[in-house]
Amino acid sequence: MSILTSTVHDQEAPTIEEQWRRLSIRVIWVDLAQAVLSLAPGVIAIWIVGVTPSVGNLWPLALIAFLGLVGAIGDALRWLFTTYRLTDTEVQRRTGVFVRRSRAVRRDRIRSVDAHAKLRHRLVGLRVVAIGAGQQTSAGEAAFTLDALTRSDAESLRDELLGAEHVVVPADGTDQADPVAGVEPFARFRPWWVIYNMFTIWAYLTAAGLLWVAFWLTSTFGINLVSFIGDTASDQGLGLGATIAIIAIGAGALGVIGLGVNFFTANWNFELARVHSDNGTFLRTRRGLFSTREVNRDESRMRGLTIDEPLLWRWMGMADTNLITTGLGLWSAEQPTALVPRGPISVARHVAVRVFGEPCPLTIALPPHPPAALRRRLWWATGITFGAISLLAWPLWTGIVPLWTLWIALTLWSLLVVCAVVAYRALGHAINGDYVVTRSGLLSRSTSALRRDAVSTIAVRQSILQRRLGLSTVSVMTAAGWGIYEAPDVDAHEAFRFAAQAAPGLLDPFIEPRR
Amino acid sequence: MTRADTTRQENHNGVLTGTDAVATEASQTVAPRLPMLRIERRAVWWWMLRAGVRWGALLVALVVTAVLWEASRPWLIAPIVAVGVVLLAKLLVEPWWRYRVHRWEVTDDATYATNGWLVVEWRVAPTSRIQTVDAVRGPFEQLLGLSTLRVTTASSYGSIDINGLDHRTAQEAVTRLSAVAELTPGDAT
Numbered sequence: 001m002s003i004l005t006s007t008v009h010d011q012e013a014p015t016i017e018e019q020w021r022r023l024s025i026r027v028i029w030v031d032l033a034q035a036v037l038s039l040a041p042g043v044i045a046i047w048i049v050g051v052t053p054s055v056g057n058l059w060p061l062a063l064i065a066f067l068g069l070v071g072a073i074g075d076a077l078r079w080l081f082t083t084y085r086l087t088d089t090e091v092q093r094r095t096g097v098f099v100r101r102s103r104a105v106r107r108d109r110i111r112s113v114d115a116h117a118k119l120r121h122r123l124v125g126l127r128v129v130a131i132g133a134g135q136q137t138s139a140g141e142a143a144f145t146l147d148a149l150t151r152s153d154a155e156s157l158r159d160e161l162l163g164a165e166h167v168v169v170p171a172d173g174t175d176q177a178d179p180v181a182g183v184e185p186f187a188r189f190r191p192w193w194v195i196y197n198m199f200t201i202w203a204y205l206t207a208a209g210l211l212w213v214a215f216w217l218t219s220t221f222g223i224n225l226v227s228f229i230g231d232t233a234s235d236q237g238l239g240l241g242a243t244i245a246i247i248a249i250g251a252g253a254l255g256v257i258g259l260g261v262n263f264f265t266a267n268w269n270f271e272l273a274r275v276h277s278d279n280g281t282f283l284r285t286r287r288g289l290f291s292t293r294e295v296n297r298d299e300s301r302m303r304g305l306t307i308d309e310p311l312l313w314r315w316m317g318m319a320d321t322n323l324i325t326t327g328l329g330l331w332s333a334e335q336p337t338a339l340v341p342r343g344p345i346s347v348a349r350h351v352a353v354r355v356f357g358e359p360c361p362l363t364i365a366l367p368p369h370p371p372a373a374l375r376r377r378l379w380w381a382t383g384i385t386f387g388a389i390s391l392l393a394w395p396l397w398t399g400i401v402p403l404w405t406l407w408i409a410l411t412l413w414s415l416l417v418v419c420a421v422v423a424y425r426a427l428g429h430a431i432n433g434d435y436v437v438t439r440s441g442l443l444s445r446s447t448s449a450l451r452r453d454a455v456s457t458i459a460v461r462q463s464i465l466q467r468r469l470g471l472s473t474v475s476v477m478t479a480a481g482w483g484i485y486e487a488p489d490v491d492a493h494e495a496f497r498f499a500a501q502a503a504p505g506l507l508d509p510f511i512e513p514r515r
Numbered sequence: 516m517t518r519a520d521t522t523r524q525e526n527h528n529g530v531l532t533g534t535d536a537v538a539t540e541a542s543q544t545v546a547p548r549l550p551m552l553r554i555e556r557r558a559v560w561w562w563m564l565r566a567g568v569r570w571g572a573l574l575v576a577l578v579v580t581a582v583l584w585e586a587s588r589p590w591l592i593a594p595i596v597a598v599g600v601v602l603l604a605k606l607l608v609e610p611w612w613r614y615r616v617h618r619w620e621v622t623d624d625a626t627y628a629t630n631g632w633l634v635v636e637w638r639v640a641p642t643s644r645i646q647t648v649d650a651v652r653g654p655f656e657q658l659l660g661l662s663t664l665r666v667t668t669a670s671s672y673g674s675i676d677i678n679g680l681d682h683r684t685a686q687e688a689v690t691r692l693s694a695v696a697e698l699t700p701g702d703a704t
Contacts, residue, residue: 233648326669394592456644457673460547463634479644479669493544502544506641510620510627514546 020083024150027079031072037204038068081454098161109133113158116293127154149432163278182432186354193343197263203255265289271377303480304450319348324481361435366428372469385413429487436502455503550620558679559610563657566605619677644668645696650685
């Protein structure tokens with residue numbers, strides 16, 4: 001720490017901008033409030049409800065109080081030891097109580113500046129700022145976070161790093177400025193999107209979580225939910241079957257409602273907009289009711305878009321829209337790459353058109369793949385079924401496994417045939433302007449448009465069955481998004497032409513006209 | 516030729532709206548040419564050793580289970596036959612087949628390789644996107660004086676592995692590729 005500071009001060013007097021700054025003092029207020037609140041449940045249980053103190057019933061409350069106090073004190077210490085500053089070329093942060101850590105990020109490597117706030121931050125006007133510099137997406141973390149700054153400080157920091165929002169008319173008077181106003185909204189929150197976010201398999205998981213919390217809290221106050229349910233299920237009550245049915249339906253309903261509420265709190269005031277600033281354009285998402293989140297994604301880092309349509313919900317036109325970009329985590333629960341919440345396909349297409357402009361590579365009609373691609377899928381469906389049967393052949397022969405399992409195998413086969421047709425109909429590929437478009441997928445049909453100049457490695461693959469059917473699979477690899485985008489079962493004669501066009505110039509020395 | 520004609524017709528029907536310019540620019544069918552260099556003959560032994568150790572171990576485990584645990588025998592017959600067939604194919608067919616398919620070439624602009632046997636793959640990675648170049652040597656490769664040239668790009672899927680090179684050849688390729696790749700400006704994403 002001292003070394004760094006001294007080298008800085010040896011240079012000529014630092015400007016105000018280059019001085020080390022502290023996080024907001026309001027962080028301490030939040031810590032104090034957290035400490036008080038974490039003691040509250042115990043106090044209420046003992047003094048107001050009048051629970052007799054014992055190790056058995058008070059340990060959860062003691063744990064809450066302990067964790068809350070330790071967290072608050074630790075956070076206050078962190079505030080004391082954390083400073084940051086901006087220089088002309090870098091953003092630097094020093095932190096850590098026992099282990100001092102300094103981190104510097106070059107400003108020209110910064111790809112995103114995000115602000116989010118939990119409820120406790122919002123109540124006192126704080127924002128947590130996360131600065132992303134395009135590190136490996138697998139690392140799943142921002143280059144660093146500043147937890148937390150006042151709202152105005154966070155906004156001015158963002159403006160300093162990404163450029164101010166308004167359009168600046170150049171000093172020499174030439175009219176280079178974009179005529180469009182600084183902020184160009186693409187999509188806004190629509191309450192009925194909630195329908196698309198309520199009915200998923202996660203409903204039961206949400207319900208399980210809610211029920212667990214309920215059980216945990218009530219047990220502290222001396223009520224045992226499990227024995228209550230056990231009593232209900234016993235002979236005097238409703239009976240086992242009815243109880244299970246009620247729990248399943250009740251839990252499902254609870255989960256669906258939970259997901260709906262979650263959708264509203266997470267996406268309230270959602271807005272997707274293109275923001276023109278001095279340093280380029282950004283796709284900005286803002287959302288959240290209690291905790292808010294703002295993500296700015298540098299458009300020059302954008303490599304394309306993906307629209308996913310889950311099979312089971314295709315009849316209602318459900319779609320996820322994700323950005324293909326470098327430096328944003330794909331596995332993050334906050335889904336920084338999701339441009340709009342899960343919603344109707346029409347919104348996804350509309351956003352794609354606004355992002356790409358016309359002609360939009362995600363809305364063109366893709367010609368169907370050769371019928372041989374369907375035949376390949378049918379062969380696989382049949383092959384898998386017969387493979388399963390042949391594994392059971394000996395047990396069937398000797399009678400260890402009853403014969404009716406063959407009927408299961410036949411049902412499996414017909415199901416797989418349907419899947420083969422669905423998967424075949426999902427196939428598509430095209431070259432459209434600067435983009436290579438691929439579409440495939442059974443359970444989730446995903447259509448991707450990837451910038452051709454972002455393609456790095458390119459591969460063409462052909463199995464024996466594919467060679468007999470005259471098909472090839474073309475894969476384009478890139479640093480952004482999932483890293484690989486495939487066009488399965490392209491006509492073998494066309495595959496290398498498509499590959500050559502997908503990565504302009506790369507394949508030219510290695511291909512020759514077919515004789 | 517007929518293939519090219521149908522494609523052009525589709526364009527006029529408007530199926531491929533907006534792609535006409537690109538599609539007609541290269542509507543001729545193209546085929547890949549083979550990479551210039553073959554790999555070492557010794558690689559055949561390497562594939563045999565590897566298959567023998569991996570699938571051989573699995574087969575031995577299955578057979579031992581079947582011998583010691585009588586009740587499992589009806590269930591293990593099909594897997595034992597299957598693994599046995601795979602082992603034979605991997606020992607007698609795969610190495611020679613792979614030796615015919617695997618070829619490679621490194622130019623200043625790109626690395627080009629073909630590999631596989633049941634599934635054949637052509638793979639091209641541009642030098643400008645290379646992030647690391649390594650010569651990797653496993654225990655069997657060291658035994659045979661072989662080396663694998665591994666070229667990785669910023670995409671986690673985009674790496675090219677060229678098996679069965681003489682370790683000196685691989686080292687030369689590493690030196691050359693690293694030198695060329697460092698000259699290319701940009702952050703390779």
